[in-house]
Amino acid sequence: MLAYTIYLSFAGALVLAVLPRAGSQFARVFALLVAIAGLAVGLAGFISAGTGGAVAVADLAWIPGMGIHYTLAADGISRVLVLLTGLAAVAGILFSWTVSERTNEFFAFFLALIGGVYGVFLSVDLFLLFVFYEIAIVPKYFLIAIWGSTRREYGAMKLALYSFAGSAMVLIGLLAAYATAGAHTMDLHTLAAYPFPVSFQMWAFPLVFVGFAILAGMWPFHTWAPTGHVAAPTAASMLLAGVVMKLGAYGCLRVAMTLFPHGLDPWGFSLLGIGSWRTVFALFAVIGIVYGAAVALVQNDFKFVIGYSSVSHMGLVLLGLLTLTQIGIDGAVLQMFSHGVLAGLLFAVVGRIVYERTHTRDLNALSKLQLGRAMPFAAAVFVIAGMASMGLPGFSGFVAEIQVLIGAWYAFPWFAVVAGVGIVVGVAYTWRALQRVFFSDLPAVGPGGEDVPVPRYDPITWPEIAGVLLLAGSSLLIGVYPRLLLDVITPAVQALPHLLLTGGRP
């Protein structure tokens, strides 16, 4: 059943692409209906599978000569991420209600991107996974290059080049694995069962891991993320931060770590106290957490603040994965969901609700507009999203972060402390943005001492309210009752290769 998420999205994209310039209203309503159908299918699949193991979705021979199958299946991790994709898709369309330029094409690209993302999360055959992964890159490029803003050509090109470089690394690793195993299959489970020589894993693992981690925004390969997020139109930023970065983290776990778990073993020697790829990448992740937060603290562009915060939050995901503990990986998967929802909400406030009314993202300019009074709705939403994003209990981010921190305490105690510092800086940058934009308290008087009235802006529209309710509600629901997702994630993580849950200990 879950396969229909893919088909629906691509079919919707196709319809919008071939339709002669139908009205924009038709395009957006149609796209919304397609996305809602996808979400409904994802939700139905999520509920019907319950807390069980992987459910087979489809299995057909595709290129039999090469042993390539069209195999789709969904374990708990995939089901959670499919649900996230559905949420992000619906919210993204709700927040793109005002796109009026080439509307049909915009939503066609949007749905194609969503279809590719669904595909990645459901693929079991690695070739298929790679195909969907590539499919997702192209619409991303066009969404930014055509409908983007600040330095859009640069942002789009940088994003595409980074993505392709990452894919190339992944491809090399996968082909090498295919050749080494010689089993004429690209099936993930078959390949994962093959005992690759440790020396092979030692170079294949970092190659594939970094290839995927680029898209997850791992420091120092993160620089595409802030520029890309800023250049992208709102809906694309929401998708980029919300689900595309998750593709990277998902690939790290599902492909790199599952296929080559011995790549995480110690090298046998140590350099500056670092003795394995695992420590190297965990260090990168922790640097990303603190660095992303610190840079977000000094940005003057509202969207850059959120862009860098994504780098910081994705660092927590990667750190969680590398703890190699049940609790840490649980937390990482939950953080993927949580950040997907919250980054979407934050970009929606910045890009759609505030920017489209004020036409500025400069914090200094925004601080003079008395937005706390002029847009109480936006202020309230940003307060909620900001609180959730800084990891306040009651929202999804807290449950995820506390698990990652616990996992990190087991594996890298010092990194846990540093990550804690990152969380404090996270409080600070969210706070600073909140203060500057919505509660600056600047006296409302002009240069001549005259009173400046509270500016009036277009009223908040129903798609915005619906989108906010959808995303904020999800975060709150998971924050208060995390079992909804954790009960599904935990068994799926337990089913991962044993090596990944023992922290390298025998």
Added chain:
Amino acid sequence: MSSVLTILTILPIIGAAVALFAGARARALAMVTSLAALAFALWIWLSIGFSGQMAFVERSAWVPALGIEYHLGADGLGGLMLLLAALVTYMAIDASKRVTARPGLYFALVLLLESGLFGTFTALNFFHWFLFWELSLIPAFFLIKLWGGEKRGPAATQFFVYTMVGSVALLLSFVALYVATGTMDFEELTRLAAWGILPGLIQTHLGPVALWLALGVLLGFAVKVPLMPFHTWLPATYSEAPTAVTMLLTGAMSKMGVYGLLRLALPIFGHEYAQIRTPLLVLAVLTVVAGAWAAAVQKDLKRIFAYSSVNHLGYCLLAIFAVAIPSPGGSDAALNLSQTAALDGVILQMFNHGLTAAAIFWFLTFLEERSGGDLRLDSFGGLRKPAPIFCGLMGIALFSSLGLPGLNGFVSEFLIFRGAFPLAWQAATVAVLGLLITAAVILTVIQRVFLGPLPEKWIAFPDLTRGEQLAVAPVLALMLLLGLAPNLILATVNPAVMHLLAGWRF
């Protein structure tokens, strides 16, 4: 199994949700909600019984992946704090007559804060305890930020940042404790500490960090109470907050810190605090004496009573640290008696100070209403002539704060000194200075405001209306009642204290 405590905690949230949209009727609605909560809390407190055990216990699995239970309970300590929180919230709502800007939001935030207080005082698992701990912080911040005085912006930020740093320290410490023990349940952690297993577990899993974890927990509470030198946020916050909100801050929120020391810090890390008892006692004495001295040199009534609050809660800290004495082994009846007296005094003092401080700030709202916001000590004098009832009634509250026998404040301070003197006579002796300075401060206020020459502008100073008299009368009667019959409270507090002490190990 009952869900009484959950219902009590949710009640204000429901009230808040309705008040948000009630517009001008928000205050009446909040008043009804808070009265219902007060009646409910009173009933709970009356039904706790005299066994010293937890009553109204609720337990159910919440996040099984983390082994976290939803665990609530109320004993003589928690139940009394529920009553105090409900009482102070009611007083604060009654005192918020002048809120005209966005009343819906204001009263919704006050009720949300009440819910955070209820949750904090009943939660027995760190996971949701922390949720409520933070939940109370957010409304307090916005109440200051949006309705405060002229310099509310920096004051609110300072308040938030200080408390947040303390919170992160708390969080990291408890995450570390979880890694060492696999539980976040206060009762289980207390048991591990009482059996002497906890230090060993921390040593094995984390290394020699027990003292650091103890300090992390202490920091969280030291900021909240506050313990000098972590008090610097307080004067600006108390004086910039709307006076009704200051009632909540000093009357109820400061008790969260003391409560945390009694419920979390001492039971779990008593052994560690016993090792650093001397420096802690020095800080507590500093808080008592310097707090009183700072109150003596202030010129603004709100600041005077802000520092006076620091001084009054300093006695609680003094007694708590004095109790943490390494026991010579075996049960020492005299030692045990002193510890019991000191803790009885602490808990009684929490209630009495909450009542008295909130009442004094309540009278300040009457004063500022009549003076147009002016609360400088210098601008008043001779009010006894035009407003004898106001002066007489406020005098009762002031003398209660001074510790006059026959009023509530005397009993608790006497018990604290009765207990602390045998345990730490040097500290207790120096702390007596604080009593003297406080007496001087209170008498100065009485002299400068009530007595002396009456300035021209206050000749027509309106006395308290009948309604105002009726509103404050029950609170003043309660002060008198508790001064004459402290056993009304001690009857439930004393068994709870004995039960607590039996489970602690220093």
